[in-house]
Amino acid sequence: MIKIVEVGARDGLQNEKSILSTDDKFQFISLLCDAGLRAIEVTSFVKAPAIPQMADSVELYTKVKNELGDRGVAFPCLVPNMKGYETAKNLGVKEIALFTATSDSFTKKNINASVDESFDRMKEVADAAKRDGMLVRGYVSTAFGCPYEGTMDVKKLISVTKRLFELGVYEVSVGDTIGVATPMQVRSYIRALKSEFPIGKIAMHLHDTRGMAPTNIFVSLEEGITTFDSSAGGLGGCPYAKGATGNVATEDVWYLLNSQGLETGIDIKKLSEASQFILGRVNRQTESKFLRAYLNTGKV
Amino acid sequence: MIKIVEVGARDGLQNEKSILSTDDKFQFISLLCDAGLRAIEVTSFVKAPAIPQMADSVELYTKVKNELGDRGVAFPCLVPNMKGYETAKNLGVKEIALFTATSDSFTKKNINASVDESFDRMKEVADAAKRDGMLVRGYVSTAFGCPYEGTMDVKKLISVTKRLFELGVYEVSVGDTIGVATPMQVRSYIRALKSEFPIGKIAMHLHDTRGMAPTNIFVSLEEGITTFDSSAGGLGGCPYAKGATGNVATEDVWYLLNSQGLETGIDIKKLSEASQFILGRVNRQTESKFLRAYLNTGKV
Numbered sequence: 001m002i003k004i005v006e007v008g009a010r011d012g013l014q015n016e017k018s019i020l021s022t023d024d025k026f027q028f029i030s031l032l033c034d035a036g037l038r039a040i041e042v043t044s045f046v047k048a049p050a051i052p053q054m055a056d057s058v059e060l061y062t063k064v065k066n067e068l069g070d071r072g073v074a075f076p077c078l079v080p081n082m083k084g085y086e087t088a089k090n091l092g093v094k095e096i097a098l099f100t101a102t103s104d105s106f107t108k109k110n111i112n113a114s115v116d117e118s119f120d121r122m123k124e125v126a127d128a129a130k131r132d133g134m135l136v137r138g139y140v141s142t143a144f145g146c147p148y149e150g151t152m153d154v155k156k157l158i159s160v161t162k163r164l165f166e167l168g169v170y171e172v173s174v175g176d177t178i179g180v181a182t183p184m185q186v187r188s189y190i191r192a193l194k195s196e197f198p199i200g201k202i203a204m205h206l207h208d209t210r211g212m213a214p215t216n217i218f219v220s221l222e223e224g225i226t227t228f229d230s231s232a233g234g235l236g237g238c239p240y241a242k243g244a245t246g247n248v249a250t251e252d253v254w255y256l257l258n259s260q261g262l263e264t265g266i267d268i269k270k271l272s273e274a275s276q277f278i279l280g281r282v283n284r285q286t287e288s289k290f291l292r293a294y295l296n297t298g299k300v
Numbered sequence: 301m302i303k304i305v306e307v308g309a310r311d312g313l314q315n316e317k318s319i320l321s322t323d324d325k326f327q328f329i330s331l332l333c334d335a336g337l338r339a340i341e342v343t344s345f346v347k348a349p350a351i352p353q354m355a356d357s358v359e360l361y362t363k364v365k366n367e368l369g370d371r372g373v374a375f376p377c378l379v380p381n382m383k384g385y386e387t388a389k390n391l392g393v394k395e396i397a398l399f400t401a402t403s404d405s406f407t408k409k410n411i412n413a414s415v416d417e418s419f420d421r422m423k424e425v426a427d428a429a430k431r432d433g434m435l436v437r438g439y440v441s442t443a444f445g446c447p448y449e450g451t452m453d454v455k456k457l458i459s460v461t462k463r464l465f466e467l468g469v470y471e472v473s474v475g476d477t478i479g480v481a482t483p484m485q486v487r488s489y490i491r492a493l494k495s496e497f498p499i500g501k502i503a504m505h506l507h508d509t510r511g512m513a514p515t516n517i518f519v520s521l522e523e524g525i526t527t528f529d530s531s532a533g534g535l536g537g538c539p540y541a542k543g544a545t546g547n548v549a550t551e552d553v554w555y556l557l558n559s560q561g562l563e564t565g566i567d568i569k570k571l572s573e574a575s576q577f578i579l580g581r582v583n584r585q586t587e588s589k590f591l592r593a594y595l596n597t598g599k600v
Contacts, residue, residue, distance in 0.1 A: 179593070182556075182559035182560075183518055183556070183559065183560070184559060184560055184561075185559075208511075208589060209589060209593050210555060210589055210590040210593050210594075211508075211511070211514055211552055211555075211588065211589035211590050212514060212555070212556070212559075212590075214511055214512060214514065214515045215514045215515040215518045215556065218483055218515045218518065218519075219518075238593075245589050245592075252511055255510060255511075255512070256482075256483070256512070256515065259482035259483065259484060259485075259512075260482075260483070260484055261484075287589070288511065289508060289509060289510055289511035289545050289587070290510040290511050290512070292545075293479070293509050293510050293538075293545075294510075
């Protein structure tokens with residue numbers, strides 16, 4: 001069984017221009033539950049002006065909790081600081097995600113902090129979460145390459161991953177934020193990670209900016225990775241390359257895994273319905289070639 | 301060194317709606333030569349009404365021979381029958397390609413012949429080519445799956461490949477005509493081929509209809525394949541799934557090979573210029589995510 005962490009509602013929508021209503025977002029998450037996804041990132045508790053798409057995070061999470069709370073689905077939320085943490089805690093959020101990167105230039109532009117400073121912020125939140133019995137997941141952005149610093153040394157990834165585990169995260173999601181990872185690099189970086197940490201605690205968060213995500217997932221599977229982040233329909237773009245693809249589509253991940261005989265619990269027909277719904281709402285076509293062929297032919 | 305057989309000018313344009321001038325086609329082939337391609341399929345000697353895009357095959361080949369004949373590039377042409385062969389011979393074509401498939405339903409719809417009957421036609425041509433000292437390449441369509449018959453048994457591929465080698469072809473190009481091949485299937489079919497034929501005489505002709513071509517190429521490389529067919533910019537669609545991707549883009553093949561440290565002799569900047577030229581002429585965007593990112597960022 002391979003675990004898929006569906007990030008379309010947060011990471012995906014965050015990179016879409018159209019601001020959706022809370023009802024549309026809720027409907028999307030509800031359809032994702034119907035499709036068999038068992039880990040769905042809901043929202044991010046950031047200050048409203050920072051990311052307009054996340055302005056209704058309290059309303060959205062409340063509705064998800066009230067109406068989908070009994071579906072056996074994990075609904076993690078991104079938390080950037082103690083203010084966000086307090087909001088999450090008050091809403092009864094059970095799992096939060098913290099994020100940093102391997103590149104100082106990247107964290108400075110994104111969260112106005114160096115990588116070290118991001119750890120100061122995260123430590124406060126992680127300590128509180130531990131005290132409150134909340135699950136914490138960690139994201140490492142720019143693990144393979146950074147839009148400002150280029151190729152990132154694997155030593156930085158090892159170091160940041162280690163510090164995240166020291167904070168008490170149960171899993172580290174390794175992000176190819178700008179979609180520059182190559183199969184050879186993925187294999188080599190995972191091997192380095194495996195030599196330091198249990199492979200079952202490492203997830204891969206791949207972008208398909210250069211069409212390499214399926215191959216990188218193939219290599220990740222060969223190296224023993226069993227958790228992948230992805231976005232229904234490939235929702236979300238790449239903010240660092242105009243018009244380019246961002247998150248790998250959950251359908252693409254499913255197609256590869258299914259072809260390898262690996263179970264995900266996903267109903268591809270229902271997943272494609274969730275994707276069609278949300279792509280219609282943000283008014284664009286999917287970048288997933290598999291999804292397009294599937295919708296064209298009605299066959300896998 | 302990996303050999304790329306560029307099929308954009310024939311297989312690609314054949315599946316594009318816009319009928320181009322001979323000058324545009326020639327200009328495309330000339331730019332492909334500049335980009336370092338060393339095997340460029342030029343045209344198909346079919347009856348003119350059958351494939352309107354190929355109506356100028358004699359004029360195009362003549363121009364290519366006269367103006368690019370000294371560039372050290374192989375310019376194979378597709379030949380469907382003796383009439384086409386005579387045309388090719390009279391023009392001084394040095395290499396021809398013959399085509400069949402593993403599926404009777406497919407050959408019947410495409411060339412109005414069963415697979416067996418296609419071998420009757422091909423034998424006549426192959427014998428003449430042998431007599432005339434012309435190189436012959438063989439194509440097997442629907443090697444993995446057929447739009448009418450579904451998944452194709454590997455035994456059919458082995459049988460058709462064997463018969464092609466018996467005709468005297470120097471290489472067999474194994475085609476995933478509708479882009480349904482999965483990595484596991486590719487690995488297993490190549491292993492079956494390897495047990496019967498020298499791997500160096502097998503080429504892979506993959507379509508990216510479901511985004512799986514790069515992964516299938518990755519697996520093919522692991523299994524020892526050293527020749528790939530592809531189409532600059534991903535020119536050509538898939539006639540069996542409206543709006544879907546056909547031939548894998550040469551740029552995608554280059555990107556994967558380059559990331560694996562494998563040489564192709566291709567200058568990616570010049571190749572992207574050839575693709576931009578021809579995509580502009582057929583008035584569409586590339587389906588290659590790598591090419592889009594490369595054109596956006598100006599960086600590999």
